[in-house]
Amino acid sequence: MxxxxxxxxxxxxxxxxxxxxxxxxxxxxxxxxxxxxxxxxxxxxxxxxxxxxxxxxxxxxxxxxxxxxxxxxxxxxxxxxxxxxxxxxxxxxxxxxxxxxxxxxxxMDKIVAVHAEDFDCVVQPGVRREELNQHLRDQGLFFPIDPGANATIGGMASTRASGTNAVRYGTMRDAVLSLKVVTPQGKVIRTARRARKSAAGYDLTRLYVGSEGTLGIIVEITLRLHPIPEAISSAVCSFETLDGAVDTVVQSIQCGVPLARVEILDALQMKAVNAWSKMYYREAPTLFFEFHGSESFVAEQVETVKALAQDNGGGEFAWSNLPEERNRLWRARHEAYYAAVNLRKGAIGWATDVCVPMSRLAECIRETHADLEQSAIPATILGHVGDGNFHVVFSIDPDAPEEMEEVAAINQKMVERALAMDGTCTGEHGVGLGKQNSLVAELGDAVEQMRMIKRVFDPQNILNPGKIFAL
Amino acid sequence: MxxxxxxxxxxxxxxxxxxxxxxxxxxxxxxxxxxxxxxxxxxxxxxxxxxxxxxxxxxxxxxxxxxxxxxxxxxxxxxxxxxxxxxxxxxxxxxxxxxxxxxxxxxMDKIVAVHAEDFDCVVQPGVRREELNQHLRDQGLFFPIDPGANATIGGMASTRASGTNAVRYGTMRDAVLSLKVVTPQGKVIRTARRARKSAAGYDLTRLYVGSEGTLGIIVEITLRLHPIPEAISSAVCSFETLDGAVDTVVQSIQCGVPLARVEILDALQMKAVNAWSKMYYREAPTLFFEFHGSESFVAEQVETVKALAQDNGGGEFAWSNLPEERNRLWRARHEAYYAAVNLRKGAIGWATDVCVPMSRLAECIRETHADLEQSAIPATILGHVGDGNFHVVFSIDPDAPEEMEEVAAINQKMVERALAMDGTCTGEHGVGLGKQNSLVAELGDAVEQMRMIKRVFDPQNILNPGKIFAL
The missing domain is CATH 3.30.43.10 (Uridine Diphospho-n-acetylenolpyruvylglucosamine Reductase, domain 2)
Known part of the structure; x- marks a missing residue:
């Protein structure tokens, strides 16, 4: 593939x-x-x-x-x-x-407007998410989509990015209210107004979100924002087993706990994080949590989740309630990719992601973990476990071409497993070059509908050619 | 128009x-x-x-x-x-x-599967939302999208329906995980897998949702479900002014209260509801609320909203905590359209809807109300005020053609006002026949992108021809 x-x-x-x-x-x-x-x-x-x-x-x-x-x-x-x-x-x-x-x-990095009362803002595509959040902070607002990297909003819209907060706040699919797009026909169109919902015609906004630059060039984005919660609490909890960690998340969601963030990291990933970000966590399967709400509602959420964690072999919760502690925790999470790649000196990374229905997640992670243990190539599991979405990061020797082949085979197996569980070949990275055959395996004839749109929107195949599918 | x-x-x-x-x-x-x-x-x-x-x-x-x-x-x-x-x-x-x-x-009214652990289900398009919720109740789940009428899920997907719960749970755009669609090319495609998110290619699911049967025939729908909350509380509160009611909602949302339902009804609509549904409410601008969560979280939400209502000229909250009382309250709300039409014997109804950014909502409703007061035709205001979405229902004498013209003019003015406020010509009813010129006024050249999709998906214009736009 x-x-x-x-x-x-x-x-x-x-x-x-x-x-x-x-x-x-x-x-x-x-x-x-x-x-x-x-x-x-x-x-x-x-x-x-x-x-x-x-x-x-x-x-x-x-x-x-x-x-x-x-x-x-x-x-x-x-x-x-x-x-x-x-x-x-x-x-x-x-x-x-x-x-x-x-x-x-x-x-093109201007924040064009912030409509605080409407919980939205209008930005140019070159604005980066961290700068946007800095700008919004004084108004008590934040933009929740957080793919880890300090990506541009335009890039995030183009790949339908999501990340750590998606379990509570959704993905770029939900965050984008409207787009201004330049079409190959030379028109500048606006896909929607600023109303929070609309039934006015085809949902062009959602069509351009995730189209990876193949249908038009996004030149302005209107984003939904959220009020900064009254209370924010982050915690780390390690588990005896990966299953215990996954089950805690699944049960929390079934109890209706609106987890704001919940990230899983396997033992090797924790070891990598400790080495790279100079942390001193236990090197065991671990969950990073964040809770949002009023003081009392956060306390209530925490109580429920702690009880579930205990039932599933979880240890103590290590709390990070001060902003600087929280930032340190999440910086370590965001650096996890680099931490994993650098498990070997001079290595290059291969990151892949799949997403499956919650009921299959523990099994999917368990079987993937077993595959990784069969290989000598260092590889970690981490991900947005509340969405059923997880990543594997491989640390590959660039001078050993056979490692690329081995990783390609493991990746292929992982995608096939996710599809067999009625999951998707990519939860958030997009198709790009690497998942084109997987997309066809996943959606079959529906890919032809995508090609029809591409051909009529961009008849010369000028825009980011060779991505998502062959024409 | x-x-x-x-x-x-x-x-x-x-x-x-x-x-x-x-x-x-x-x-x-x-x-x-x-x-x-x-x-x-x-x-x-x-x-x-x-x-x-x-x-x-x-x-x-x-x-x-x-x-x-x-x-x-x-x-x-x-x-x-x-x-x-x-x-x-x-x-x-x-x-x-x-x-x-x-x-x-x-x-085609089978409930094909309920995946309780994954909070989703698979249904045929002829299943109606009330029957679905009856079926789900025993499993502690519910499907929140509620346009009032006991519509079919296929119809609701086709018009991107929303309704009373959208403020908390989103619209059909958010509720549909995946569709099975028969295309004019005779293919049966599936637009997505059952994972909660995906970055795998163009978002065909969202393209078919809201396309009003013009692009393909939906034959199966996978829906997101939600856990029935531990506590549900409904209340009615009347206000001195429409502004006071609207401001209460805007401020509640700004305080981060996750209102599950919040409906506005003006004084005439309340009079109609009392007459039609045999209720005894005060005939003044009124909000119908519903709060979802744990017992303590609901109590906390209620406290915040009550304080805001009091600041804005609201009266006492009349509570409906028992299921049968709640059902009676919401039945009255759902019958509001028929109640309004029947303000005159033998009248026919004309219902329209617009949706504007929250900051413009009070002004939009106030100006619309002033227009209605200039007319002798009975007309009520009601709507999903937490989304910025409201309806006007006119009660028209079918034997007075000049009334149709008068209503068309008021409707046109209402749409123009909403567009001037960066709102949309329809929040949830769809374009159908009535809002085609409004759609062009709203989205301009973007409508041509919609036509391009229609022409390539349905080159003979077989599917629901004459809807959404002229070709």
Whole structure:
């Protein structure tokens, strides 16, 4: 499975730019264009294990007009156009498979408006989630979607990101109220108004969210916000077994406890976290919790969950109630990917994710863990266990090509297991390059409906070509 | 605005069925076909003010194979095919504008599976929401989406229905995990797996939800469920002014109170409810509340909201804590449409809805109320005030055509006001026939993206033609 497309295209090499195209770019965009090797490398490499696939040039858009102008140029000349945010995606989602122009959105980083009374805000795609939350804090508001990396909002919308808070607050599917999008037809459309719900026509907002830049370029996002809860409490609890940890979460949700965050980390991941983030946790299967609400409601939630944890072989709860302690805890969680990759010196990472119905989660994690134990390659399990979503991070020796093959096989088995449990091949990373065959295995003929939309929205296949599916 | 399409088509009359088509239907579907006047009337009339637009025949599907077979036949012969549920939509969503076959889904009424541990279930489209909730009760689960009418789940998915619980539990957009759909290409696709979230390709689920039967026929729905809360408390509170009622809701939400239901009814609507449902409420602007949670959390929510209500000119809270009292209260709310229409004997109803950002809601309701007071036609305001969504129900004399024109003008002004406030022309009724021009006013060029999808999914315009937009 997995990297077939990438291999094909890097093998053959991407087609060259049309004659004179780079000159036209420079004349129209001046110093917003860069085509040096270093900057192209930066836009064609990935956090994860994918080979570099470089764009021919990078344009730094400063406003919607830039995007419209560039879109027209690329359509006219048949040149690929790949939107690019913080570069933190991990399925090769922004790789320039066929060369072309990488459209860097990070200069479009204005917070256009905050409507505190309506619990929403309007931002440009280059705004990063941490900066947004800093900006919102004084108004008692926060934006809950947290994929770990300090990603751009545009990138998060494009991959339908979720992360640690999704169990309570949903994913980017739920967080995006409306989008402004530049289409290959050169139109600037707005997909919805600012009302919290609507029955006005097809849900274009949700169609663009998760389309990985293949249908249009997002130039503005209206986001739902939430009030910062009166009380926030975080805790860490280790368990005798992975099953005990998973069962605690499943039972908590069945009891109606609105967990704000609940993350699982296996023993090896805890060891990696201790080494990387200089923490001193027990190296056993562990849950990181966060509770939101009024003081008394948080206390009530905690009581329920503690009792369940105890029944399932959990230890003491180590509390982090001060903001700085909480931040330290969650920073350690957010660094878990790097911690896992660095279990071996000089290793590269391969991160994968699946998501299954809650009733199958313990079994899915148990069987995956057994597979990992059969392999000599260090690999950790961690994830958003309240959604049924978990990751495996492999720490691969880049000079041992047989390790890539071994990981591909384990990944394939993991996807097949998730699909057999009526789960999905990716809970939050997206399809990108790596999950294209898995998508077909998961949704069959429905993928043809996706292709129909792609072909009619982007008939020349200009936008992030080679992603999600073959055409 | 509004009924242009309907008038055009009823004026000219729909095209006749192709020669021999009805015979073919009978020979293929036997006693599942009906073409008598009464049954056609039933499938071509509407709850609301639309003229009857009858199908030529009605087919009662019993399984997915029936739907596939009928789809193939209609595609082959270019005959319109209109899915039909409980017939409770109110924007003419299921009218047979161009004749053809009405596909009655109510015999496909099986609850296929309930996955209690996963909080989801799989149902056929003809299942009605009240029957589903009866079935789920013993397992401690409920399906929260409640548009008032005992609609079918398929119809609710098709119009992206919401209703009284949406403020807490979301709309059909949030409730549908996955769909099985028969496409005009004759394929049976499944749009997603049963995982609670996924980043696997375009969000086809959300594309079909709210597409009003214009893109495919829904034959199975996987729904998210919720645990029945430990405590449920309902209350009624009247206010001196509409503003006071609205402000209480806005402030409650800003305080983070997770209201499960909050409905506004103006003084005239309360008078209508008293008359129709034999209740004895004060005839003043009123809120109907419901609180869900643990005993102590409900108590805490109630305390916050009572204090806010008092600050805003609210009276005493009249509690309904016993299930039978609660049911009586919500039955009265659900009958409010009929209560309003029956303010005049022999009147017909016209129901409209808009949804605006919360910060504009008080102003929007106040100005709408002023418009209604200028008119001699009885009209009430009621709605799901926690979403910024409200309805006006007009009680129209069917023998006074000038009243239809007057209502059309008030409706138009209401939509324009909502759009000027960055709201939507319909929060939950859908576009159907009545809001087609409003949709264009609301979303402009984005409607062309919708048309592109329609044209490629249904190139012959077989599926519920004449709805949502002109092609």
């Amino acid at each position: 997995s990297q077939d497309n990438a291999k094909d295209h890097t093998g053959a090499g991407p087609p060259p730019l049309p004659d004179g195209f780079l000159d036209t770019l420079h004349s129209q965009f001046g110093n917003k264009v860069e085509s040096g090797q270093a900057i192209r490398e930066e836009h064609g490499s990935s956090e994860a294990h994918y080979k570099s696939m470089l764009p021919d040039a990078v344009v730094f858009a400063e406003d919607t007009d830039d995007v419209v102008k560039l879109m027209q140029l690329c359509v006219e000349h048949g040149v690929p156009l790949i939107p690019f945010g913080a570069g933190t995606s991990i399925e090769g989602n922004a790789a320039a498979v066929r060369g072309g122009v990488s459209l860097n959105m990070t200069r | 509004s009924q242009d399409n309907a008038k055009d088509h009823t004026g000219a009359g729909p095209p006749p069925l192709p020669d021999g088509f009805l015979d073919t239907l009978h020979s293929q579907f036997g006693n599942k076909v009906e073409s008598g006047q009464a049954i056609r009337e039933e499938h071509g009339s509407s709850e609301a003010h639309y003229k009857s637009m009858l199908p030529d025949a009605v087919v009662f599907a019993e399984d997915t194979d029936d739907v596939v077979k009928l789809m193939q036949l209609c595609v082959e012969h270019g005959v319109p095919l209109i899915p039909f549920g409980a017939g409770t939509s109110i924007e003419g969503n299921a009218a047979a504008v161009r004749g053809g076959v009405s596909l009655n889904m109510t015999r």
